[in-house]
Amino acid sequence: MVDIAKILFTVILINNIVLSQFLGVCSFLGLTTNLKNSMGMSLAVIFVMVVSSAITHPIYTFLLVPNSLEYLQTVVFILVIASAVQVLEAIIKKIMPPLYKAMGIYLPLITTNCAILGIMLLNIQESYTFFQAIINGFGAGISYMLAMFLFAGVRQKMAEAKIPEFFKGMPSVLVAAAIVSVSFNGFKGVIENIFS
Amino acid sequence: MAKKKKSLTYEFTKGIVKENPLLVLLLGTCPALAVTTSAWNGVGMGLATIFVLVLSNLVISALRNVIPDRVRIPSYITIIASLVTILHLLLQAYLPDLNKSLGIFIPLITVNCIILGRAEAFANRRTVLESIFDGLGMGVGFTLALFIIGAIREILGAGTFFGLALPFVGGDNMLQPILIFSLPPGGFAIFGLLIALSQKLSNRLYAQTPATTLDREHYPGSVLEGSAFGADGRLAYPADDRRSSGSSVGSSASKDLSDESED
Helix, strand or coil: CHHHHHHHHHHHHHCCCCCCCCCCHHHHHHHCCCHHHHHHHHHHHHHHHHHHHHHHHHHHHHHHCCCCCHHHHHHHHHHHHHHHHHHHHHHHHHHCHHHHHHHHHHHHHHCCCHHHHHHHHHHHHCCCCHHHHHHHHHHHHHHHHHHHHHHHHHHHHHCCCCCCHHHCCHHHHHHHHHHHHHHHHCCCCHHHHHHC | CHHHHHHHHHHHHHCCCCCCCCCCCCCCHHHHHHCCCCHHHHHHHHHHHHHHHHHHHHHHHHCCCCCCHHHHHHHHHHHHHHHHHHHHHHHHHHCHHHHHHHHHHCHHHHHCHHHHHHHHHCHHHCCHHHHHHHHHHHHHHHHHHHHHHHHHHHHHHHCEECCEECCCECCCCCECCCHHHCCHHHHHHHHHHHHHHHHHHHHHHHCCCCHHHCCCCCCCCCCHHHCCECCCCCECCCCCHHHHHHHHCHHHHHHHHHHHHHC
16 A cells, blocks of 8 residues: 555656656647646546556566567557557547547547656566556556646646747746746655655 | 759758757657756767667658558657667667666657657658758757757756866855756756747747747647647648648748759
């Protein structure tokens, strides 16, 4: 239990996937223009993250390691993610049309979202067990959602702000991201005191 | 012949300043923020990206008439992932230190939007030679931008430059490094300030609207301002990259067209 709490706490707050580890920054900057987009993308990311974690971990442990093909992990993982996205899209479209409406258009974008591939590789690097890998995937999705939500709120406020000419667009957004990111730095060092 | 040569030079130079992938097109932001804690890391990441970008442009351009249109994106991703694996093995063997400091971001070159973007927007409809030059130019532009961000962050955050201590930093009664520039917030802030600077400069150079408002819809994976979505709500992969660049960078489009009419 402590184990799970530690993984979740670390991935959500301390090593926030977007604001501390810089995974998925492209979509973070692109889709936080409003809350609806952030919601849809975050849902899709959580979904794909959990499913891909559950697929890639057994493939690595039972297929690549016994045949000493570990170096193929990047190729295999990206293909798994791409196919998982395709299959998921078809399934959701068939079974849950409202959910498809909410996150369907974001699914194709996820293949090139480096947060997914990054977490799959980190699961292996940290040598998590199957269960821990799924928890880490889920936590990473929540972590992504937290960053997206916080930042979508910040950007809605920024829309009314007066911004100098050359800071319009991305520069002001990035500076705001820097300030949001500072707040996550506050969690560093907390974990040793809680879980020791 | 002379015309052809000029066109190749153009394909090379456009990636460095005018269509700099990082500062103007805003592609590949993840590695740009994550690995640029030092100048050497930035350059190393840039060189790794050049390797993959040039080879993927070469292979994809050579295979452009073989790969069926419907499965091109998975094919491109497989090609790119294989090249990244080769690169990863080479780095592990010859540059283990660099491999260690770049860590997970070496395999993540696979999902770098620049590489898939150039494959989709350029290499799949141009000749092999043009694609190589385009890859080289884009790669050099990316490396330069990474070097600048890395150097600024290293000087401000650690007080060193390429690992060498600066003379006026560190000791008593001297300047102290500002740690926050080495941390994630510094990455966001420096990157933002650099884009602001490049917008200001490009306005003066090209007299156009701020560069980041360029139409970026032909880059799959780049979802800035939501322009990646087509009318039907699916991810859009427009058939012609010249049309979209024509709306934003008039001079480059007319140049491209005149090159084409020469052929």
